[in-house]
Amino acid sequence: MATVTVNGKEVEIGANERLNCIQAAAKVGDEIPAYCWHPALSVVASCRMCLVEVGDKKPDGTVAMQPKLVPGCQTPAKDGTVIISDSQKVKDARKATLEYLLLNHPLDCPTCDQAGECYLQDYSFNYGRGYSRLNEPKNIKPDKTYIGDQITLFTDRCIMCTRCVRFTREVSGSAELQVVSRGSHEEIDIFPGYPVNNPLAGNVVDLCPVGALCSKDFLYQQRVWWLKSKDSVCPGCSTGCSIHVDQNEERVYRLTPRENEKSQGHFMCDEGRFGWKYTHSGERLSSPEVRTNGLVTANDFDIVLASARTALKKAAQGKGKVAAVLSPWMTVEEAYLLAGLLKGLSANVTLAMGPVRIEGGDDQFPKDVKGNVVQPVKFTIHAEKAPNRAGVELVLQHFSGDVMPFEELLRLSSAGQFSAVYLVGGDPEGWISEIQAEAFSKVETVIVQDILPSPVLKHATHILPSGTFVEREGVFVNFKGLAQLINRSVRGPDGTRPDGRLLWDLAERPGLVQTEILRKEIAATIPALAAISGEGLKGQGVFLEEVVTAV
Amino acid sequence: MSETKTKPKKTVTWVEEPQLGFWESTFVPAIMKGLKTTLKHVTDRNTVTQQYPEQKPDLPLHYRGVHRLNRDEKDRVKCVACMMCATACPANCISIEAQAAPPEWPDRDKFPKSFVLDELRCIYCGMCEEACPVDAIELTHIYDLTGETREALMFDREKLLSVYDQTKDNPRDPVRTRRGILGPAAEFSSLPTLGPATGVPAADRSAKNPTAGVIQGNQESHS
Numbered sequence: 001m002a003t004v005t006v007n008g009k010e011v012e013i014g015a016n017e018r019l020n021c022i023q024a025a026a027k028v029g030d031e032i033p034a035y036c037w038h039p040a041l042s043v044v045a046s047c048r049m050c051l052v053e054v055g056d057k058k059p060d061g062t063v064a065m066q067p068k069l070v071p072g073c074q075t076p077a078k079d080g081t082v083i084i085s086d087s088q089k090v091k092d093a094r095k096a097t098l099e100y101l102l103l104n105h106p107l108d109c110p111t112c113d114q115a116g117e118c119y120l121q122d123y124s125f126n127y128g129r130g131y132s133r134l135n136e137p138k139n140i141k142p143d144k145t146y147i148g149d150q151i152t153l154f155t156d157r158c159i160m161c162t163r164c165v166r167f168t169r170e171v172s173g174s175a176e177l178q179v180v181s182r183g184s185h186e187e188i189d190i191f192p193g194y195p196v197n198n199p200l201a202g203n204v205v206d207l208c209p210v211g212a213l214c215s216k217d218f219l220y221q222q223r224v225w226w227l228k229s230k231d232s233v234c235p236g237c238s239t240g241c242s243i244h245v246d247q248n249e250e251r252v253y254r255l256t257p258r259e260n261e262k263s264q265g266h267f268m269c270d271e272g273r274f275g276w277k278y279t280h281s282g283e284r285l286s287s288p289e290v291r292t293n294g295l296v297t298a299n300d301f302d303i304v305l306a307s308a309r310t311a312l313k314k315a316a317q318g319k320g321k322v323a324a325v326l327s328p329w330m331t332v333e334e335a336y337l338l339a340g341l342l343k344g345l346s347a348n349v350t351l352a353m354g355p356v357r358i359e360g361g362d363d364q365f366p367k368d369v370k371g372n373v374v375q376p377v378k379f380t381i382h383a384e385k386a387p388n389r390a391g392v393e394l395v396l397q398h399f400s401g402d403v404m405p406f407e408e409l410l411r412l413s414s415a416g417q418f419s420a421v422y423l424v425g426g427d428p429e430g431w432i433s434e435i436q437a438e439a440f441s442k443v444e445t446v447i448v449q450d451i452l453p454s455p456v457l458k459h460a461t462h463i464l465p466s467g468t469f470v471e472r473e474g475v476f477v478n479f480k481g482l483a484q485l486i487n488r489s490v491r492g493p494d495g496t497r498p499d500g501r502l503l504w505d506l507a508e509r510p511g512l513v514q515t516e517i518l519r520k521e522i523a524a525t526i527p528a529l530a531a532i533s534g535e536g537l538k539g540q541g542v543f544l545e546e547v548v549t550a551v
Numbered sequence: 552m553s554e555t556k557t558k559p560k561k562t563v564t565w566v567e568e569p570q571l572g573f574w575e576s577t578f579v580p581a582i583m584k585g586l587k588t589t590l591k592h593v594t595d596r597n598t599v600t601q602q603y604p605e606q607k608p609d610l611p612l613h614y615r616g617v618h619r620l621n622r623d624e625k626d627r628v629k630c631v632a633c634m635m636c637a638t639a640c641p642a643n644c645i646s647i648e649a650q651a652a653p654p655e656w657p658d659r660d661k662f663p664k665s666f667v668l669d670e671l672r673c674i675y676c677g678m679c680e681e682a683c684p685v686d687a688i689e690l691t692h693i694y695d696l697t698g699e700t701r702e703a704l705m706f707d708r709e710k711l712l713s714v715y716d717q718t719k720d721n722p723r724d725p726v727r728t729r730r731g732i733l734g735p736a737a738e739f740s741s742l743p744t745l746g747p748a749t750g751v752p753a754a755d756r757s758a759k760n761p762t763a764g765v766i767q768g769n770q771e772s773h774s
Contacts, residue, residue, distance in 0.1 A: 108660070110631065110633030110635055110684045110685075111632070111661055112660075154660075220632065220650065220661050223634050223638065225638070226638075
């Protein structure tokens with residue numbers, strides 16, 4: 001065990017931990033400010049913000065300090081290292097560094113999108129001077145409005161930490177960004193004709209500690225202090241990136257990655273980052289309906305749910321069979337509620353897995369210029385474009401023993417096997433084709449629970465408008481069996497209800513949906529999902545013991 | 552402790568009501584006195600009431616009335632859509648939608664696509680004008696604000712600019728400052744007064760400035 005002393009406080013560092021001074025100080029709760037250092041990127045020690053006094057404790061107890069200040073990001077913390085980050089010498093150095101960084105900074109905080117989550121503001125407030133001594137005109141460089149389809153660069157706000165440059169070189173591998181010119185003429189720029197359009201490009205906006213790189217999608221939409229953030233999981237693919245959902249007044253404005261080493265690390269892809277727009281689409285189903293011979297006969301949730309319940313019960317008790325398609329976009333709780341409800345009606349209910357959209361192959365990063373993947377892989381965008389296939393499969397395995405594929409159910413349905421089907425959609429890109437929808441044309445009762453219109457609606461007898469991932473609460477299980485919590489950030493549009501509430505009411509359970517109690521019930525019933533009831537689910541999530549192999 | 556036991560000083564004085572005489576008890580002198588005052592006012596030709604609305608009162612210069620959005624020297628809206636006013640507003644009556652400035656406006660990044668101020672919800676505290684970094688929103692002396700519907704008093708950008716056009720030449724509503732650019736701190740001719748949180752060492756150049764902040768004694772000079 002190595003012992004490091006930070007500002008007089010001793011801290012133990014594990015044998016396998018490789019920490020620098022910033023991380024060691026963070027262990028005792030002391031912040032060493034830094035701009036250029038980022039845990040997922042290489043160390044350049046160029047911003048000089050993390051200068052600290054470092055020394056060595058000799059075996060006889062004496063401490064030998066190094067005469068110069070050293071960058072904390074570049075200095076490993078080893079046994080006997082003494083770090084001092086609160087001496088006058090360090091404070092003066094920080095103050096001077098900040099003054100230099102701010103020399104040419106335009107100080108246009110009121111119109112800057114980063115204001116409120118800006119490291120220049122935070123560090124100036126904590127460690128800086130509070131006023132400028134520069135009486136000469138500032139060196140203001142013109143903005144570059146196009147350096148990528150989603151990214152704009154306010155050149156004058158940049159402090160040349162080169163995080164973005166290192167990200168494109170080390171994580172995406174595409175290396176579009178570079179530093180041009182030298183000295184005070186330094187600027188971030190792209191190679192002419194090669195904009196930052198790689199699938200991970202949006203991350204440079206999050207990495208930028210100041211307001212230089214901004215997302216065009218979010219630009220001037222909201223001031224960040226108005227946003228309310230909830231932890232969630234990106235439903236774009238089976239990677240299941242941990243995210244923050246930022247909303248204000250029931251409107252989502254952006255998704256940002258949430259650091260989670262168990263899941264994806266520090267980043268997320270652009271497909272997920274900008275893939276939430278369907279949530280506020282005008283196309284959303286927003287009226288519950290009972291249809292008789294194509295005519296709407298009721299549009300009230302209570303009546304539609306009661307009618308659907310009666311139809312299901314009638315079909316289950318009669319000669320016909322009941323079938324259900326569980327979508328890989330459902331949470332574990334919703335899948336459990338639906339499967340449990342139908343199995344409770346009749347033991348020979350057919351449960352099938354909904355279509356899991358696969359697009360191409362897994363996309364791994366970093367890539368070299370020829371597009372070959374460079375090891376070690378730092379980020380993977382999975383081909384399986386659904387958040388919770390693994391979780392829903394576990395529920396299906398519990399209730400039916402095996403997982404029936406969607407095609408098999410379509411075949412049985414075309415053969416007229418069923419008198420009632422319950423179809424759950426949820427895939428914003430569409431999940432059923434015109435031809436596939438024909439399989440349900442002869443079924444007496446077709447209950448569709450979906451967010452967007454699909455070809456199967458014309459055969460539907462009951463339509464239940466449901467919620468998107470920002471409107472629901474529950475557990476998603478990603479490709480490696482990590483169960484993570486999604487939280488409800490916004491209310492859905494009028495005429496929709498979160499899936500959990502629909503199924504809860506359909507199952508005639510009393511009161512409001514309480515996913516936490518439901519999770520305890522699931523953990524007790526399904527051994528494979530036992531892990532989801534604990535406290536460990538919050539934050540980083542928990543691994544289920546049993547890892548479901550990919551299809 | 553014996554002093555405390557002495558009797559407390561008498562603080563209440565009881566006054567006996569004076570006895571009414573014969574004339575007083577008839578109330579005739581009191582009535583005559585009252586009529587005299589009435590007659591004095593009836594015959595007085597000097598009016599003391601203000602003839603509102605024919606005659607408008609002179610309000611103090613710091614009076615806070617209807618808002619206006621100032622124009623800059625090129626007649627554009629001065630506002631840079633930073634939403635500081637909306638943030639500062641305790642009544643939550645300002646809603647702004649920002650838009651990126653067109654390329655022919657190189658001096659600013661964004662401007663308000665829509666700026667709606669609910670004059671009914673506003674409590675006229677003047678925090679918006681205080682928060683504005685470019686002095687774009689100001690409160691004028693207009694106080695007689697009426698409208699037939701609530702919607703009519705939701706002032707949008709054009710309406711607020713028209714209030715500016717209406718009031719800019721009124722000497723009681725001067726445009727308080729020409730500062731319209733979000734400038735680097737270096738553009739200030741003198742440093743703004745600093746709060747106590749930012750002390751200035753005596754050796755610092757800014758300590759010699761006429762508006763220097765709190766000057767700390769002979770502290771360490773800057774390395």
